[in-house]
Amino acid sequence: MNAWLLTLAQTVTFVLLAPLFSAWVKRVKCWAQNRRSPSLLQPYRDLQKLFGKEALLAHNASPLFRIAPYIIAGATLMAAAVVPLLAVNLPTAAIADVIVLAGFFALARFFLALAGMDVGTAFGGMGSSREMTLSALAEPAMLMAVFTLAMVANSTNLSTVIGHILADGLVLRPSLLFALLSLVLVAVAETGRIPVDNPSTHLELTMIHEAMILEYSGRHLALMEWAAQLKLLIYGVLIANIFFPWGIATQPEGTSLLIAAAAIVGKLMVLGVALALGESVLAKMRLFRVPAFLTLALTLALIGLLSHIILEVA
Amino acid sequence: MHQHLGLPPFNGFVSEWLTFQTALQATSLDSGVLRAVIPIAAAVLALTGALAAACFVKVYGIAFLGRPRSRRVRRTREASRGMILAQALLALFCLLAGVLPTFVVAALGRVSQGITDHGLPSAMAEGWLWLTPISAETASYGAPLVLLGILLALGAWAIVYRFMRPRGHATLTRGETWDCGFGSPTARMQYTASAFAQPIRRIFSPVWRLHETVEREPRPGLPQDAKQIRHQLHAEDITWGWIYTPITRLLHAAARRVGRIQTGHLRHYLAYSFLTLILLLWVIT
Numbered sequence: 001m002n003a004w005l006l007t008l009a010q011t012v013t014f015v016l017l018a019p020l021f022s023a024w025v026k027r028v029k030c031w032a033q034n035r036r037s038p039s040l041l042q043p044y045r046d047l048q049k050l051f052g053k054e055a056l057l058a059h060n061a062s063p064l065f066r067i068a069p070y071i072i073a074g075a076t077l078m079a080a081a082v083v084p085l086l087a088v089n090l091p092t093a094a095i096a097d098v099i100v101l102a103g104f105f106a107l108a109r110f111f112l113a114l115a116g117m118d119v120g121t122a123f124g125g126m127g128s129s130r131e132m133t134l135s136a137l138a139e140p141a142m143l144m145a146v147f148t149l150a151m152v153a154n155s156t157n158l159s160t161v162i163g164h165i166l167a168d169g170l171v172l173r174p175s176l177l178f179a180l181l182s183l184v185l186v187a188v189a190e191t192g193r194i195p196v197d198n199p200s201t202h203l204e205l206t207m208i209h210e211a212m213i214l215e216y217s218g219r220h221l222a223l224m225e226w227a228a229q230l231k232l233l234i235y236g237v238l239i240a241n242i243f244f245p246w247g248i249a250t251q252p253e254g255t256s257l258l259i260a261a262a263a264i265v266g267k268l269m270v271l272g273v274a275l276a277l278g279e280s281v282l283a284k285m286r287l288f289r290v291p292a293f294l295t296l297a298l299t300l301a302l303i304g305l306l307s308h309i310i311l312e313v314a
Numbered sequence: 315m316h317q318h319l320g321l322p323p324f325n326g327f328v329s330e331w332l333t334f335q336t337a338l339q340a341t342s343l344d345s346g347v348l349r350a351v352i353p354i355a356a357a358v359l360a361l362t363g364a365l366a367a368a369c370f371v372k373v374y375g376i377a378f379l380g381r382p383r384s385r386r387v388r389r390t391r392e393a394s395r396g397m398i399l400a401q402a403l404l405a406l407f408c409l410l411a412g413v414l415p416t417f418v419v420a421a422l423g424r425v426s427q428g429i430t431d432h433g434l435p436s437a438m439a440e441g442w443l444w445l446t447p448i449s450a451e452t453a454s455y456g457a458p459l460v461l462l463g464i465l466l467a468l469g470a471w472a473i474v475y476r477f478m479r480p481r482g483h484a485t486l487t488r489g490e491t492w493d494c495g496f497g498s499p500t501a502r503m504q505y506t507a508s509a510f511a512q513p514i515r516r517i518f519s520p521v522w523r524l525h526e527t528v529e530r531e532p533r534p535g536l537p538q539d540a541k542q543i544r545h546q547l548h549a550e551d552i553t554w555g556w557i558y559t560p561i562t563r564l565l566h567a568a569a570r571r572v573g574r575i576q577t578g579h580l581r582h583y584l585a586y587s588f589l590t591l592i593l594l595l596w597v598i599t
Contacts, residue, residue, distance in 0.1 A: 051478035058491040060381055074467035081463060094444070095456035095463065096322075099334050103322040106367060110321060113371045117505065120380030121493040125505025128375065132368035133513040139364040143334070144357045150338050151353070156453045215492055219475055219485075291517045302354065309350050313341050 006252050007081065007090045014080040014237075018229040019043035021236060021268060028276035043229065047222050055218030058119045068115035069216065069223040072108045076227040076234070079104040083237050086260040087249040088159040097156040098146050102139065105190070108227065109135055116212030127211025130287065134189060134196070134208070137294035142186045144301035148179040149242065151308055162245045175312060178304030180243045185297035187235035189290070192228070194279040196290055199228075233268075236275075240267035320363045323461045325411035325418075328445070330363060331455055332419075335447045365514070372510045381501040413457050416442045508547055515549070523550040 023040045030037035039045075057065065082096045082104070096104070109131065116128035150156045152175060153164035165176075189196045192209040201207055213224045241248055247263025249256040285293060320330035337356035340349050382388040392398070411418050416438045423434035440446050445455045479485055493499050515524065529544040575586070 048478065051475065055486050056489050056492075057486060059488050060491070061488075062379060064379065070468050070471055073471050074464050077467040077470060078460070078463050081467075092463075094450070094454045095459045097453050097455065099331055100322055100327075100455060100460065103320065103327050103331070106364075107321045110367055110371060114375055114379065117371070117375035118379045119491050119493075120501065120504045121491060121499050122503045122505065123493060125375075125380075125510060128371060129505060129510045129513060132364075132371050133517065136361065136364040136368055136514065137517070140357045140361040143360040144353070147334075147338060147353050147356065151341055154341075155451060156335070156338065157451070160451055214494065219479065223471060287513070288516065298357075302357075305353055306350055309341065309346070309353075313349065 003089075003091050003252060006087060007092050010085050010087065010090065011077070011081040011092075014083075014085050014233065015077065015226075015230060018080075018226065018233040019047060021233045021272060022229045024269065024272045025232075025276050025279075028273050029280055032277055032280040043225075047226060050217075050222035050225070051219050053218040055216075055220050058215060061119055061215070064111075065115055065118040065215075066220070068111045068118075069220040069227075071111045072115075073223040073227045073230075075104045075108040075111075076230045079108075079234055080230055082158065083234055084158055084162060084241055084248065085237055085264060086257055087252050088162050089250065090159070090252075093157055093159040098150065098158050098161070099143070099156055101158075102142060102146065105231070106135075106139065108231075112212055112224075115216075119215045121215065123211045123214050127208050127214075130208045131212060134290055134294065137291055137298070138186050138189045141182055141294060141297040141301050142190070144298065144305055145179040145182040145186065148175050148301065148304040148308055151305070152176060152312070158242070162242060162248060163250070165242065166245050166248075166250070173308075173312065175304045175308035176243060178300050178307065180239065182297045182301035182304060183239060185293065185300070187239060188275075188278075189294055189297070191232045191235055193232075193275065195282045195285040196293065198284050236268055236271050237264065240264065240271055321367075323409070323412050323457055323464065325408050325415070328412055328415040328418075328455070328457065330359070332445075332447060333359060335453050338453075339448065368511075368514060372507055376505075376507045376510065380504045381499075383501055383504070383506075413461050414442070415445050415455070415457050419445065508545070521552065523552055524548075525550065 020040060020043070023038070023043050026042075027037040027040060078096070079101050081092045082101050084090065084093060113128040113132050116124040116131070118124070146156070149161050152173065153161040155161060155164070188194075192199055197208045197210075199209065201210065209228065213221065216224055241264070244267060247260055247267075249260040320327045334356055337352050337359075340352035343349050343352075382390075419434055419437045423437065427433040436446060436448060438445075440450050440454065443456050443458055444450070445457060447453060490498050515522070525546075525548040527544075527546045529546075530540045531542040531544075533539045533541040575582075
């Protein structure tokens with residue numbers, strides 16, 4: 001029972017932390033570009049504003065259009081419940097492993113793409129088409145990186161994987177290094193950041209995610225935005241806690257949880273700085289260059305997998 | 315539709331998950347080549363799954379979503395209750411097989427017991443809630459709990475909404491489609507099926523032989539402006555020419571040779587029957 005309460009608390013923290021992480025990335029980006037940054041609470045204010053507004057639906061919007069935000073937010077919430085944020089060996093890790101995590105993202109993406117096509121605008125169809133195309137390349141790359149991890153730890157359970165890497169200590173495994181690089185590229189593509197997609201533009205012909213949620217307003221838009229922020233945080237925590245798990249609580253106790261909280265905040269701040277600097281330095285790619293970017297991710301994952309099989313198994 | 319897709323909590327996802335778990339056990343094989351090839355094959359399966367998802371977004375999105383694309387479609391009505399019920403029943407079974415995979419695997423275990431003398435004892439070792447193909451430490455999937463979790467998550471968002479919803483005025487209004495303020499779009503501005511698949515076609519263009527023709531009929535006096543554009547697309551599968559055409563050619567040649575004995579005369583066929591009979595009698599004795 002205690003473990004379940006901790007899981008619930010962790011998931012709630014996860015969800016509440018998501019807008020803050022986006023705000024942090026935006027703040028560092030503003031610093032890097034010599035601009036004044038909005039307050040760290042701005043995303044919360046935006047969400048509150050959106051929840052308080054009435055939702056405006058197009059005349060021909062079908063029920064799917066209204067259900068989709070809840071399904072997307074629900075699937076993303078489930079994904080957040082599965083990822084160890086503060087402590088490992090929580091009960092949710094056994095319910096769904098890292099392949100199911102990818103499945104939750106696929107479920108959310110499926111409904112997002114359908115919602116984009118529902119009202120029948122050119123932008124929506126364009127966003128859906130591009131999202132499904134890029135995800136067709138990103139998903140194998142992600143799974144290949146995940147397979148490398150799973151083969152190293154001989155488990156797809158995220159808690160077991162983290163436990164295995166903790167027990168291994170500071171060993172530089174080439175397979176994990178390549179898997180990390182691959183997962184970073186996939187994370188950039190999947191969360192729609194520069195150089196794949198630009199989260200801060202509207203009305204740009206290269207946009208993907210924004211094009212799909214263009215027709216949403218009010219609470220539906222709030223859920224979509226929150227789900228997108230949550231997805232970014234999930235990828236951040238995945239990278240931080242799998243490849244650099246030091247500090248995570250192995251026992252659900254007060255002090256170790258506090259240390260874990262401090263550790264994850266520190267790791268996420270560093271990751272946020274890296275993401276913001278990367279976004280400031282790089283320019284957005286042309287859409288048809290993105291497959292090359294994702295093929296690079298796939299190749300890196302493949303090298304990681306092969307280096308595990310060739311160098312580490314024998 | 316969901317049964318084709320690897321989406322939790324449906325049955326397709328369980329199959330995909332189990333296939334991935336099998337592929338991850340490849341490290342215990344002796345052959346180094348197989349150890350490397352099997353996980354890569356699993357990644358190709360992931361690619362197939364993602365392309366299938368794109369395909370079904372296209373099918374469902376073009377057929378059922380958006381504005382009616384032709385006058386006939388505009389006048390369609392919902393099918394009769396029986397037809398909907400039949401589809402819903404099939405979908406329900408898909409969901410049940412996806413949510414209670416342990417029972418399905420246990421039933422399949424009897425088949426594998428009969429064929430290979432090895433059952434699937436570890437699959438249900440942790441009870442019906444948990445699907446554990448090898449052991450609980452290696453991998454586990456609690457499908458009923460995933461469904462419960464998704465329902466709980468939906469409930470959680472409903473609670474968030476209840477606390478934050480606006481008070482005192484309407485919460486939902488219907489209006490014109492916004493479309494970035496470009497004015498109300500017409501049905502012809504929507505993406506079509508070919509448009510939807512265009513990026514995939516372009517990225518995977520080496521796999522197909524594409525025959526794409528665009529005919530522009532210029533407006534008289536304004537050569538830049540097209541009066542009518544006709545776009546034709548035909549995607550030809552390369553493997554068809556590589557694998558199937560040689561096989562059919564071989565079959566045709568063989569059939570032509572055999573066809574020579576089919577003369578069409580009754581007495582020839584009687585002779586064939588007679589000869590076969592004698593041959594069979596000779597074989598038996």
